[in-house]
Amino acid sequence: xxxxxLIEDYADNARLVMRTLKPYDYRLLHASxxxxxxMMAVNEKPDLILLDLGLPxxxxxxxxxxxxxxxxxxxxxxxxxxxxxxxxARQMTEAYGCDGYISxxxxxxxxxxxxxxxxxxxxxE
Amino acid sequence: xxxxxxxxxxxxxxxFTFDELVAAYNxxxxxxIVPMPMNAARLRExxxxxxxxxxxxxxxxxxxxxxxxxxxxxxxxxxxxTRLGILPVNRRCxxxxxxxxxxxxxxxxxxxxxxxxxxxxxxxxxxxxxxKLGFNETRELLIVRRPPGPPANDALPYTAHDxxxxxxxxxxxxxRSIPSWLDETPSLINAGKxxxxxxxxxDGGRGWLVYQKTIFxxxxxxxxxxxxxxxxxxxxxxxxxxxxxxALDTKSxxxxxxxxxxxxxxxxxxxxxFRRIEMRLELT
Numbered sequence: 493x494x495x496x497x498l499i500e501d502y503a504d505n506a507r508l509v510m511r512t513l514k515p516y517d518y519r520l521l522h523a524s525x526x527x528x529x530x531m532m533a534v535n536e537k538p539d540l541i542l543l544d545l546g547l548p549x550x551x552x553x554x555x556x557x558x559x560x561x562x563x564x565x566x567x568x569x570x571x572x573x574x575x576x577x578x579x580x581a582r583q584m585t586e587a588y589g590c591d592g593y594i595s596x597x598x599x600x601x602x603x604x605x606x607x608x609x610x611x612x613x614x615x616x617e
Numbered sequence: 618x619x620x621x622x623x624x625x626x627x628x629x630x631x632x633f634t635f636d637e638l639v640a641a642y643n644x645x646x647x648x649x650i651v652p653m654p655m656n657a658a659r660l661r662e663x664x665x666x667x668x669x670x671x672x673x674x675x676x677x678x679x680x681x682x683x684x685x686x687x688x689x690x691x692x693x694x695x696x697x698x699t700r701l702g703i704l705p706v707n708r709r710c711x712x713x714x715x716x717x718x719x720x721x722x723x724x725x726x727x728x729x730x731x732x733x734x735x736x737x738x739x740x741x742x743x744x745x746x747x748x749k750l751g752f753n754e755t756r757e758l759l760i761v762r763r764p765p766g767p768p769a770n771d772a773l774p775y776t777a778h779d780x781x782x783x784x785x786x787x788x789x790x791x792x793r794s795i796p797s798w799l800d801e802t803p804s805l806i807n808a809g810k811x812x813x814x815x816x817x818x819x820d821g822g823r824g825w826l827v828y829q830k831t832i833f834x835x836x837x838x839x840x841x842x843x844x845x846x847x848x849x850x851x852x853x854x855x856x857x858x859x860x861x862x863x864a865l866d867t868k869s870x871x872x873x874x875x876x877x878x879x880x881x882x883x884x885x886x887x888x889x890x891f892r893r894i895e896m897r898l899e900l901t
Contacts, residue, residue: 501654502647525656548643548656554833557765557866575650580891587888588764 494611495519497538499529499555500573501548505596509542509573512600513607526550530558533565540610541570543590556588569610573598625712627719630674630686635660641676641683645702651737651891666807667699667798668692673723677703677712687716689723690798696724697798698734701743713743717750721898730901733798735871738892752896758797758871760890761882767863769886772856773849775816779861785813785827792841797871797895805829805837816853824850826858835862838869840878851881859885871895 496518500506506522513520521536523529526547533541541559545552552572559565569591574581578595585593594606630638635657642660646652655663664671667690674688685703689696698720703713724732735758736743780788789802798804805811810829817823822845829837835858842850859867871893872879 501643504647546652546654548639548654549659550833551866551868553762553764553868554866557864558833561765561864575652576891577650580889583888584762584890587762587886 493517493519494539495521495536496540496542496607497521497523497529497533497536498542499523499526499547500542500544501525501546502544505544505573505598508598508600509603512598512603516604516608518607526552526555526558530555530562533559533568534562537564538568540607541568542594542607543570543572545572545574545576545584553584553588556590560589571607571610624679625684625710625715626678627675627715628678629672630676630688631671633676637683638676638686641686641704642700642702644704645685648705649737650739663700664688666804667697668803668807669699673720673727674700675716675719677716679707682707684710684712685716687713687720689720691727691729692798692801692803694730696720696727696729696732698732699798701734708742713746714750717746721750721900725900730899732898732900733895735797735799735893735895738894744894747896750898752898755895755897756873758893758895759874759879760868760870760893761872761887762869762890763859763867763882763885763887765864765866766859766886768856768859770852770856770884772852773818773820773822775818775853775857777853777857778815780813780815780825782809782811785811788813788825788827788841789839792839794839794841794873794876796839799871800837800839805839808837811837814854814857816850816857818845818849818853820845820849822846822850822853824854826854828858830862830865833866835865835867836869838867838872840876842877847877848881848884851878852885854878855882855885855887 572593575596581593639660643654670691676686677684684707687701813827824842827839
């Protein structure tokens, strides 16, 4: 079972993501700020990190840099979830070494397939 | 002091805890493209760094329900309106205008000659409100970032010298650019953790860079070319900076797009994150 860590401060957004992914075979973790998100990432070593770029304690881009600085997490896919305009989101997430971005608000219809795309079929356990 | 309208009262922000203020502020920006949420510690730091006066700042309330808030920074010669936010469910009831008019009155009482503020480019409702209240656009300001890593490009050969915080503050006194509230010298001194670099190029170009270095980030860059081509001096300055701190993320706020060092920053891997519009209301 793949573990997904969601780092998102806004409770409504977090609930929507968790509810949307609940029917699927993932272990879902949630952190509501950057510090607890980094701790959880280090301790749980998720298979995918979904990251809100606007966090209350540390900015998302800085958090990406901190995560990438942890050797065990350097290869973990990070996907930004952001309301930024697509061009800015693409440019910023590529520059910071994200594996992609998903625009907010998420669409519950397509969100599961957007997430599944980050797990190659041969990764299935 | 409590000012009342038929349904909305304005209460000094100092009557609320930082947790209460930050909860209201975060709620007010939840649907923004750039929400920039805070926690209580960050808001406390913000109030300190930017000389926000919570006695003069206000929370709009109807009964026990917080509708929104706005804050006032106070420095000799001018005031600054910031953190204006109305919770989404409470918009279009006049609370934003009421808060703004209150802070304008507070500024008049202080005999401030003008008020400045910044609005994120694209926030049309807020921009309309500010125009309606008499604010005029003065300039656009860039929020720029650079991901960690060594310098992306080489600079012309240079020699660099590191300077401490006291020397950095001395350099800021020689600054020629017009700073926004966020990077005025009092903001930088309040924020602390400052350092500086001086570079000299072989062709005689020279300049300096003041910056803030925290554990995770470089920020608050102020560049000045004293001689030579600002592009080449700028490249040398940021090359020296990122050679020293290749592992740190960098963010710098409120750089005017016509700053002569902006091309150099872009060549060294800086990206525009978003823009603000600076606006000003003359009170005299």
